[in-house]
Amino acid sequence: MKEIRQEYLTGERPLFKGEHLKIYDTIFTDGESPLKESHDIELYGSMFKWKYPLWYSKNIIAEDCTWFEMGRAGVWYTDDITVKNAIIEAPKNFRRCHNVNLQNVDFPNAAETLWHCDGITMERVTARGDYFAMNSRNLKLQDFQLVGNYSFDGVKNMEIRHARLLSKDAFWNSENVTVYDSFLSGEYLGWNAKNLTLINCTIESLQGLCYIENLVMKNCRLLNTTLAFEYSTVDVEIEGKIGSVMNPAGGSIRADYIGELIMEKDRVNPEKTVITCRTDHMEDQMAV
Template structure:
């Protein structure tokens, strides 16, 4: 292990004006190899062959370093990781950790980030995002790509820009979510959610946003089979619905769509504006047709 002193960044919690130890080009092995580490900078360091190497760490910087075994960052706080790699066996990598920033890094392992607060991810690739970002709060995703099911279940206060997701069931049970400039290829996205706003994005997947409330799409292109159903207060502004059928069942809606909606099926109430609707179903045995106003290019129906 090679060690000398460096200056800790002002962003970390304590000892901001003091020199801190730097560990460089080390191979650290064994369970809890750096247990309770604090006020330390790791550079070009490999954590391998041992669980929980940085458990209970705080005020730690990681640069160009790698995790190769399970549970590397649990019960930590004030972690700054740049140009780092979580390899496939670094599973369940960051749990119960507060105030962590990860930049320009690759995370191959699944089940990362669980019950964390204050998570900032910038320029991060999740190779296997299965069951990642569960029950986290105060989350920022900036230029993040993810492949895997059940991303961000039960998260709160999430802001994402340029999120590129391929995976089903994301954001189930999430609340206070803002997404912009993103592409989501996902079935059952935004189920059981509250207070979701998506802007300038593309979403493709079946059964979009069921059983949610206060969901808004602005300037979005959406493809969905039987999507946007069972939503309380669904708003679409300046959107396009392509290859979208059986939309809005039992939803209260304020919809402004450019182009054609292939089919609308038993909305509960509200207003639907579109250039055209291929097939409109308002079944009086299921809903009150008079509660919904439908406005197309040449016809207004109640």
């Protein structure tokens, strides 16, 4: 492979259609699309300071690299890319890509990042920004942290382990999502999802977990989670208290006790939901 070292590259498409390159400690600036339509590229310690650096590319490795704020929309329509030990300050990164592997990556401005991608693995990734990973599919996340609303809208086939999400409206319209050993905080969690499973999770959510088809929760805790499960079909096992439950569509709910149970007979059939409390403490019940 040809090597490029410590270059300062400017202008439009300086390495257009580049192939079989090892690029070290190089700065790409003041010019769009420097590596457009490239393939079999390895980047080490390099920096992207302008727009659209990797579009329509294939077989990319980037280690110890930096995307500055104006390196926005940096990786689109690119397949088989691995990014390790990176800061990606630019928003709107990774769009319609296949086989994306991110390890030890920080996204301080992750707005509209990882949209419509297929085949994503992430380890030790942190992100801040709204609409993260919308409509992507086949994701595996480990040791992930996110601060940003409307995350994972429309995702399909995702597994998350050891995450902390501060995210209003997370997992809306999602399908086949399983979350293990994680902390989730944000209003209206999971609305309109299908096959959402939460295992060993702690959740804080106003009016969360509603309008879900097949919600499964095992060994979870609900902190200040109120008006939960409205119109959801549920198989739920909660350690401790549930603040309030409203109009589940059917299934089973098990908890130590429920602060308030609202079952409106003109909206749901209460007989379709089996509720088991492990203590006699039930603060208020209402069925009308």
